[in-house]
Structures are given as structure tokens and as C-alpha cells.
Amino acid sequence: MRDKQKEEEVFTNKSTIYGPVKSWRLGMSLGVDPIFQTSTCSFNCFYCQLGQIQDITDRIKTYVPTERVLKDYENLLKEKPQIDVITFSGSGEPTLAENIDEMIAGMRKLTPHIPQYILTNATELYLPQVREKILDLDTIIVKIDASNEETFQRINRPAPGVTLKRVLEGIKALKKEYKGKIEIQSMFMPLNHKDIDDYIGIIKEISPLVIQLNTPKRPYPSEWHRENRGNHAKIFDYKVTDLKTLTPPQAQELEDKIRKETGLEVLSIYR
Numbered sequence: 380m381r382d383k384q385k386e387e388e389v390f391t392n393k394s395t396i397y398g399p400v401k402s403w404r405l406g407m408s409l410g411v412d413p414i415f416q417t418s419t420c421s422f423n424c425f426y427c428q429l430g431q432i433q434d435i436t437d438r439i440k441t442y443v444p445t446e447r448v449l450k451d452y453e454n455l456l457k458e459k460p461q462i463d464v465i466t467f468s469g470s471g472e473p474t475l476a477e478n479i480d481e482m483i484a485g486m487r488k489l490t491p492h493i494p495q496y497i498l499t500n501a502t503e504l505y506l507p508q509v510r511e512k513i514l515d516l517d518t519i520i521v522k523i524d525a526s527n528e529e530t531f532q533r534i535n536r537p538a539p540g541v542t543l544k545r546v547l548e549g550i551k552a553l554k555k556e557y558k559g560k561i562e563i564q565s566m567f568m569p570l571n572h573k574d575i576d577d578y579i580g581i582i583k584e585i586s587p588l589v590i591q592l593n594t595p596k597r598p599y600p601s602e603w604h605r606e607n608r609g610n611h612a613k614i615f616d617y618k619v620t621d622l623k624t625l626t627p628p629q630a631q632e633l634e635d636k637i638r639k640e641t642g643l644e645v646l647s648i649y650r
């Protein structure tokens with residue numbers, strides 16, 4: 380049974396489109412992988428579900444031809460799956476794909492009724508041309524795990540030259556130009572839990588629509604496995620490391636404090 384499940388998982392992942400996978404808050408989310416060939420990201424987060432990132436870079440280029448992604452999407456649509464949202468994410472940072480705007484437009488043309496989301500680490504949003512490429516998305520979910528440069532380096536382990544300052548400036552610039560919804564997704568663990576007051580200060584400045592609190596419940600794989608894109612099932616036959624998470628009472632306390640001090644909507648993976 381386990382082997383069959385794993386085979387199906389790998390089969391699904393041989394495309395630049397994967398899933399749909401059940402997201403704890405988005406429903407059936409269809410993943411789009413604009414990176415695909417290897418894991419490539421401007422971060423190398425120590426909790427990344429993809430494992431150790433193979434190419435840690437902030438180089439923007441075409442990683443997969445747009446035609447390939449749209450073809451994979453059209454093929455999947457023939458199976459008539461339930462899709463509540465499309466999420467650009469995949470094998471790394473999706474805004475590193477120079478042609479992401481073409482993918483957004485092409486998929487919009489094929490299925491104008493399906494909302495499009497992106498999960499981004501926001502490292503490239505300081506560039507006006509990158510912000511412009513994603514303005515047509517319905518929701519942009521940005522990652523903020525740290526509230527100072529030292530913790531940023533320890534958790535997100537970015538490519539050379541990438542700083543928290545650059546990330547926050549990019550998000551603020553996006554906020555001025557973008558008409559859709561901005562959400563913040565944060566991974567909390569003992570390492571950044573203590574910085575909560577500074578984190579709340581940052582959140583207040585950005586004032587997102589929603590804050591999603593997460594904790595690294597999935598173990599960290601030692602190496603990249605494409606099938607881990609959006610994989611919420613526990614099918615691990617390779618070396619993984621369990622990570623330190625917040626306990627449910629700690630997460631509850633955090634959630635309550637953020638909600639009370641910001642007045643914003645806060646969602647937690649523990650609820």
C-alpha cells in the first residue's frame with residue numbers, strides 16, 4: 380500500500396504541475412513549479428521540505444519554458460481534478476523564474492475562475508520588474524521568519540547579498556503597488572520565538588490581511604526530492620532530521636499575543 384502510494388506520488392511529481400494537494404487552509408491547491416529541474420532558491424531555510432537547496436542563488440532566468448508549464452497544465456485539466464486555488468511554489472523560489480508572468484497570464488486564460496496564489500520568500504521584490512510580473516496574482520504570501528539580520532542568517536541561510544532589510548523593503552514597495560491580498564507566512568521555532576516583540580513591530584508596519592503561523596512539524600530531508608513539493612504525506616524512505624517545534628501551548632500563546640497586539644487575522648497550523 381505504502382509503495383503504491385509512493386509510486387503515485389512520484390508519478391504526479393514528474394510534471395511542472397503537481398497535486399492538487401490538500402492545503403491546511405487553501406483547500407485543494409494545485410502546485411506550479413517554475414523551477415523544476417533542481418532545487419533553486421535564494422534561501423536555504425534549515426527547515427525546507429525540499430531538503431538542502433542545490434543551487435542557492437538569486438539569479439533570475441528562465442528555468443522551465445512557459446510552453447512546458449502550460450502544456451502540463453492543460454494535460455492535468457483533462458483529468459478534471461478539483462482545484463480550489465493554483466499556487467506558484469515548487470522546487471524553490473518562484474520569482475527567480477523570469478517568465479513567471481507568462482505562466483500567470485497563460486493559466487489565467489485557460490482557467491480565469493481559479494484564484495492564483497504565490498508563496499514567495501520576497502527576496503526579489505526589491506526589483507520593480509519582479510513586482511510588476513506578479514501584480515495579476517490574487518494573493519501573494521510572503522515569508523517572514525526573522526526580525527533581525529542575525530536570526531535571518533541562521534534560519535533562512537540566504538544567498539550572498541540577500542538581507543532581511545532588502546526583503547522588508549521589497550514587501551513594503553509591493554504593498555504600495557499591489558491591489559490583491561498580501562498574507563504573511565512565518566515559521567516559528569525556539570530560535571525565533573524569543574524575538575516576538577520585534578516580529579510584531581514588523582507585522583504592524585506591513586499590515587497584511589492574514590498571518591499564518593507555522594512550526595516545522597515535517598522532518599528535514601538530507602537532500603532534495605522533487606516529490607516533496609507540496610507533499611504533506613509522511614512518506615520518507617530517505618534520511619531526515621526531526622526539528623524543534625513550538626509546543627501547542629507556546630503556539631497558542633504566540634497566536635493570542637499577535638492577534639491582540641496587531642488586531643489582524645491570525646491562523647495557526649495547530650488549529
Ligand code: SF4
Nearest residue numbers: 420422423424427500
Ligand atoms: S524559501 Fe521556501 S523553498 Fe526556499 S529554502 Fe526556504 S522553505 Fe525552501
